[in-house]
Amino acid sequence: MADVVEDHAKSPNGAVEAIDKPRSPPPETTKSITTRRLVISSFWAIVIFLGLPLWWKTTTIYRAQLPLQSMFDWSDGKACRPVFPLRIAIDAPTLPSADARHLLRTTQHALDDLNDFSAHHLRLLLANPSKRNSSGSNGQIDYDDGQLQGEADIALTxxxxxxxxxxxxxxxxxxxxxxxxxxxxxxxxPSPSSTSSPLATFIANELQNIFAEEQAALAYLLSSSSNGQMARVKSLPPETAAAMERQKTRSFKYAPTYHLTFSLFTPGSAPSAWDIGAALEEYIAPLLHSLSPISNFTVDTQVQLYATFAPSIHKPDFDEERRAWTLRREDLSGFINAAEWPLSPSIGMGPTVNFVLYVPAESQSPLVVKENGGHSWLVPQWGGVLIQNPASPSSNPPALTKEALRPAMLTFSNQLLSLLGVPQTPDSLPLRISTLTRIHAASLLFSASSTLGSLARLTQALPGIAIPDNVASSVDQTISHLQAACDDLREGRFHSALEHARVAEAGAEKAFFERSMVGQVYFPDEHKVAVYLPLLGPVAVPLVMAALKEVKKISARRMSKAS
Structure with missing residues (x-):
């Protein structure tokens, strides 16, 4: 309690009365002032040197360093100029070496004059018959080219x-x-003194015609990507560009694995079986083996009896002139009864390609398309359908043999090639598949480069997004494989380029869709303030008020001393 000081005063009647007056506290000692200041300073030191760094460390979003400039260079087409040098080997065992070399040079000049697409050029090589391996009929041929080194792909012989x-x-x-x-x-x-010959011109024109569709496809691919800015893009006629667009819309996007489903549907009880195993082994397996360097394939089959039409389409009409039942063209897209037919949209990692063999009922046989009389059609990015009318309209066979399935399997093979984006020309299937290899290698390279650019722009637009170390590692691996793919394209190693481009595209997609990075977008800084303010407010108020009071006391003492 405060000390009380007794004072005296006179009352109006002259009596003396005692008055109690509060006594002022004694002045603080220097030791107590120092102790109070040390206590306040210790609290603030703990907050500043321990609390704030700990809070900053635990709340800071980790952002690994990304090679943003390199990512933008790949996205803008500055890091790689895609070129497609095709090696064409000339095997002339009956010609003298000097005549063969002169014919090669003459043909190469004719090819260069015909070519108007700098990114795609044909390079002629001379097979050296003296170095043939005579150990077997399928002997290897060494090519008279010092830069080939036995690693480049030979597109055509x-x-x-x-x-x-x-x-x-x-x-x-x-x-x-x-x-x-x-x-x-x-x-x-041609004679050694001639600079041109009809034979050389003929060979050059044949080669130009063989690879015309490949040039158009690559030119379309380059023109639709940012990388095309770095190469001289061949101008395409409007009808060719429209055909390329239709093919792109029809075919599946590239995938390392596709799942093929072959289904037999019939509205009745027959046929209830089919020799699908032998038919696939005979007609489909060789094609899948040829496509195996590009993608892997898994196959399954099923039989569905009493399969009715989709209720959304018109029932077939009987055509008196054709003596057949007809389906309208506008009903083909809704022919598949997705509600009742067991057709899974996707099985496993890759997309599913469906092939439906429909055997109509006896009462609606034969069944054809009204507009063109056909019995098969393609469903873009889904699969193919074929109506197999039985040989005897009176009754359906109880089972379909391998021979009966041959037309359907051949049709499904052509539909599969179309759905995978295989060019329609030339007539040689290996050439068309090798063309698909180059197209996929280029498209995957462009896709991975574009994804890297999108990731770089995303990290710049959202500074609060987390970037874990695995994202930076995926980006580095993607750039490494992109560079390897670009080098392989320049050297003509197209299968190796496809492998590197495939890995690069997978790595870019993995980095862009990283779960921890995407989840941070939904926790902005405003949420942090809302979470921490109720906790830090009650603690900060006493510290701030004590510091303010001490500052006021220091200012008051200094003013009193100055006066």
Whole structure:
């Protein structure tokens, strides 16, 4: 309690009265002032040197360093100029070496004059018959090119065959081998002094026609990507560009694995079985083996009886002139009864390609498309449908044999090639598949580069987003594989380029869709303030008020001393 000081005063009647007056506290000692200041300073020191760093460390969003400039360079097409040098080997075992080399040079000049697409050029090589491996009929051929080093892909082999009858020169492209046979008369070989010849011009025109669709596809791909700014893009006619757009819309996006489903549907109880295993082994397996360097395939089959039409389409009408039941073209897209037919949209990691074989009922057989009389059609990015009318309209067979399934399997093979984006020309299947390899390698390279650019722009637009170390690692690996793919394209190693581009595209997608990075977008800084303010407010108020009071006392003492 405060001390009380007794004072005296006189009352009006002259009596003396005592008055109690509060006594002022004694002045603070220097030791107590120092102690109070040390206590306040210790609290503030704990907050500043321990609390704030700990809070900053625990609430700071970790952002790994990304090579943003390199990512933008790939996205803008500055890091890689895609080129597609195709090696064409000329095998001329009956020609003297000097004549063969002169024909090669003459043909190469004719090719260069015809080519108007700098990113895609054909390079002729001469097969050296003296280095043939005679150990077997399928001997290897060494190519007379010091820069080839045995690693580049040979796109096509030209076999020069002397002919003594028939029209010459003439060309025959083998359907199941990347070989072009050129038949010529001995007098058509150019002389050493000539700079051109009809045979060289003929070979150049044949090669240009063979790879015309590939050039158009690559030109369209380059023109639709930012990388096309770094290359001379071949201008396409409007009808060719429209055809390329339709093909892109129809085909599936590239995937390392596709799942093929072959289904037999019938509205009745027959046929209830089909020799699908033998038919797939005979007609589909060789095609899948040819496509295996590009993608893997898994296959399953099913049979569905009593499968009715989708209720959204019109029932088939009977055409008196054709003596057949007809489906309207506008009903083909709704022919599949998705509500009742067991067709899974996707199985496993890759997309599912559906192939439906429909055997109509006896009462609606034969069944064809009204507009063109066809019985098969393609559903873009889904699969193919074929209506197999039985040979005897009176009754359906109880089972479909391998021979009966042959037309359907051949149709499904063509539909699969179309759905995968395989070009329609030339007639040689290996050439078309090798073209698909180059197209996919380029498209995956562009896709991964675009994804890197999107990721770089995302990290700049959202500074509060987390960037874990695995994202930075994926970006580095993606750039490394992109560079390897670009180098392989320049060197003509297209299968290796496809492998690197595939890994790069997967790495870019993995980095862009990282879960921890995306989740941070929904926790902005405003949420942090709302969470921490109720906790830090009650603690901060006493500290701030004590500091303010001490500052006021220090100011008051200084003013009193100055006065």
């Amino acid at each position: 030209i076999s020069l065959i002397p002919a003594h009858d028939g029209a010459t020169p003439r060309a025959e492209l083998q359907k199941y081998a990347p070989n072009l046979d050129i038949y010529y008369a001995p007098n058509q070989i």
